[in-house]
Amino acid sequence: MAARFPFTAALAAAALLASATAAHAAPPSNDLPGAAAPFAPYTAANGVPFEQEAFADLAEATADPGLVRCLGDESFERTVWFFVPASSVAAEVTVDAAGRTLDPIDLALFVQPELTTTPGGVNHTVPNACAGLGDGGASEAVEPGNAVSVRVPPNHPVFVQVGRRGAAGAPEDERAVLSLRVAPIPTFTPVLGDRAEPLTPVARAKRPTPVPLANATVTSDDAATPPCPSLGTVWRRLIPGNAVPRRISVIGGDATTLAVFTGETPAGGRALDCVIRDSPGRMEMIVPARKGRTLWIRVGTDDLLANPATILLEEARDQRVVDGGPGGVDPTSGGPGGGLPAACDTPKIERARVTGPRLSGPPGRYNVRRVPIIVNLRGARVCDAELRLYGPRGFLYAKATLRQLKKGKRTVQLGRRRGFERGRYRLEITGLDRLGERVKVRGTVQGRLR
C-alpha cells in the first residue's frame, strides 16, 4: 500500500497537469471568424497615431477547416481573426504584421459584400488578398515584412485572417503585432466591371476592348492570386464560341496584373494563371478555351487614377507565350502565362553549347510553314530560348521561342518568316543568364543551301 501512494499521487499530478495543459491550450477568443476581434486606437507621447493596433496570439490558435490556404498547404496552420468595419467612403486598407522573431506570418483579407452585418461575415472561405511566404514579395526578403493592402468600395467590411506555420513556439514568439491603416478615398466613382457577375461586360472577340481602371477596387469576387497582387481590379468576361485557345493581351502601363479564371464565378472557380507587369508592352497569356465556358479576365492596377487599359483577344492555335509576354512576367511555373520552370531559377547558360547537322539541300526543302531544325544541346538547358535562323543578306528566315530548350538532341520547329533561297544560313540561340539578360549560346548550327 505504501508503494501505491506515490503512484496515486503521480496520477493525480498528471491529471492536474493535463487539466492545466488543457486550460492553457484554450484557443484565443478570436480563433474563429464569428468572433473576429476589432483593431483599437493607441496613444503615443509625441503625437496622435493614424494607425490602429491589434495583437494576434497564435500559440494556441487552431486552423480553419474548409478554408482555402492561399499560401499553400503549410500556411495558416494556426489562425486568428480580426475585422475592419465598413467605411462610408471607399478606402485603401493595409494590414501589417510583425513578431518578435522573423518567422513567417500569413495574412489574408476577406472583403465582405456591401453592408454585411453578419457577425462572422459571409465571405470567409475565399480570401481576396494574401501575403506571406510564397508570394514572391517582401515576405521572401532576407528580413521579411508582412503586409497586405486592398482598395475597397464604400460600405464593405473586411475580415483579416492572421496565421502562422509549423509547430507552435513560445507564446511571446507566436504573437504578432498588427497595424491597420485605413486611408479614405473621398471622391470615388465605381468603375464598370468592378464586380465579377453576370452583368460584367463581355470583352469583344474581334476588336480591342477598352477597360477603364480608375477607382478599381477589390471585392468579394476577387480570388486572391498572391504572386500578382493589385490594389484594385476590373473584370471582363469572355464566352468562347469554339475551343480554340485564346491569346489574351493587356496593353496599358497602369495595368499591373493580368489573371484569368474559369468557372461559374471566379471565386468559386479556378485561377488559370496570373502575370505581372515587368516592362512596357503587352502582358499576355494563351488560355485553353471551351465553347460556352466563361473565361473571367481580371486586370489589376495599383493606381487610383489609372489610365484605361485595352484587352486584345485572338485565336491562337499552336502558339505559345513565354514568361508573361513582352511586357509581363509570369511569377509561377508553367501555365497559360508561360512561366519559366523552377530549373530556370539558376540558369547556367554559360555552360550550354549547341551543335547539329549541317544545314544542306535545296532551299525548297525548307519552304514549309514549320521549319524543322535538329539541334543537340549540351552542358545546360537554355531558358526562355529564342532560336533565330539567319540567311543571305543577314535576313531572319525563321524563328521560334521556347520556355526552355532542354539538353539533348531534338528537332525544333521554327516558324518561317520569308522564303528560303540559296546561300549560307546559321542558327543563333539566345537565352537568359543569371542576371536575367539575354545572351548567346556558344556553338552554331549552320550550312549552305544550294
Added chain:
Amino acid sequence: MRQPTRRELVVAGAAGAFTAAVPPAYGSLLSRRPKVGPGRFRDGVATGDPTPGAITFWSRLRTDRLRSGARLIVARDADMRRVVATAVVPTGRAVDHTLKARVGGLKPDTEYYYVWESRSGSSPVGRTRTRSPKDSAEPLRIAFSSCQQYQAGYFTPHTHAAAEELDLYLFLGDYIYEKGRAPLPGDARTDRTDAVDLASYRYKYALARTDAGLQELHRLHPALHVLDDHEVENNYSDNLPPPQPLQRYAGYRAASEWIPRVVNKRDRFRIYRRVPLNANAELFLIDTRQYRQGSADGRPRSILGPTQMAWLLAALKSSTARWKIIVQQMPVSAAPTGSGARTDAWDGFPEDRTLLLGEIERNGIPNVVFLTGDAHVFACSTVASNFDLLGEGSVRPSAVEYIGGSVTSPGLVKPENDVRVESPWVRQYNGSFHGYSIFTVDPANLVMEYRYSDISNPAGGTSLLERFTQPTGANDVIRQSFAPIV
C-alpha cells in the same frame, strides 16, 4: 558575351528555394522566385555589418507598385567588370520597398563595388570593404558620430567623413528624431512630422536620407549601428513606462528596414553583440535603453539589465583583442557636462556603473574604451568605479570615454574649466561644435581626433578640434588642441 567563368558565391538575398506543393485550386498560385521590377533608386545605397567574408547591402526602390525587386551586382572594380556575386532581392510595401541582401564568400580586407538595378534604372555605384582577418594586426581607422537632428543643420560632417579612408563607420544612435516641430529661428531645415506609427517612422528615415552627405557616407563606407531613444521616443526605455507595443515595433522595424544592419532572427529588438575586428580591436555593441529596470518596478536598478550585464562582463574578460571598445549610447562618466548627474545616463544607474568598472579593475582588463553618443558634446574623460577617488587622484582610471560630438543636435555650451571644476576626470569639453570623430588603433596607441564642421551650410568645411593619444595600458590621454579652448 558574358564571361562564363564567373565565380559563384553564397548569396543569401532571398529565399528563392520555396516550392510548396499546392493543388491547382483557385488563387493558390505561388511564386517561384523573386523578380526584378520597377522603381527608382532615390534614397542611395549602403552597406553594413561587414565581416571578413560577408557584407549586408542595402538600397530602396521608389515605386507605387505593391511588389517589386532589384538585382544586386557586386564586383571587385568600380567599372563593375569583375563581378563576383549577384542576387535578385524581392521587396514591397511590407518593407517600405527597401532592399537588403547579405552576400557571403567575399575575401577579407578587400574593397568591393556594388550597384543595384531595377527595370527603371540603376543605383549609384557604391563602395565597401570587408573586415580584416581576426588575427590581423593591421591598424584600423574608424569614424563615428551620433545625434543627427534634421532641423538643426545640414549633415556636413558626413560629407567630410565620407571622404576619409575608413575601415568602418559607427552610428551611435539618434539617427532620426521622432519629434517634429514648427520651424525655429536658426533652423536649417523643416520637419514638422511626429513619428508615432510605421508610416511616420519610415518617413523620418526617408527624410534623413535626403541629405546628400548622409547618402555619400553610406555609399562609401560600411557601417555598424546601435539605436538610442529617439529612434522610438525621447528618453524611451522599457520601464518608464514603455511606449505602446505598436509604436515600439514601428520604430524598430523602420530602423531595420532602412539601416544596413543584420537583424537577429529570433529577436528583432536585440542590438547588443560582440564584433571582433582584428587582433587590435574588438567592438562590444551594447544597449542602454531596452533592458533598464528599477524605475518603480520593484527590481534592482540597472541600465543594462542583468542578462546583458553578465554577457558584457563575460565578453570583456574573454576578449583577446588589444583594444576593447564599448560602442554605446549614454555617457558613462559622472556628471560629464559638469552640471550634476544625468539621470537618464549611467549617472542614474550608479550600481551598474560601479559593477562594470569595478569588474574591469578587479580583473585587470586593459585598454577598455567607451565610444559614447547622446550628449551632443565633444568630451573626453577618464573613468573609474569610484569617481570621488578618481577626482582626488587617489585611484588610477580604469578606462577612457570619448563622447564624439553630435552631427547637428544642439549641446550644452559651457566653459571647459567650469566643467572640470565639478568633474575633474573630464579631460576635455566642448558643447558648441558639431561633427564627427575618427580614430586609429594599432598595437601601441589609440589616436582619437575630434573634427568639427560648419553645419549651417551643406558645403561647409571641417576642421580638426582635438587629438588624443592613448598609449596602450595608460587608461589616460595626451591631449593636443587645435582650436581655442572655450
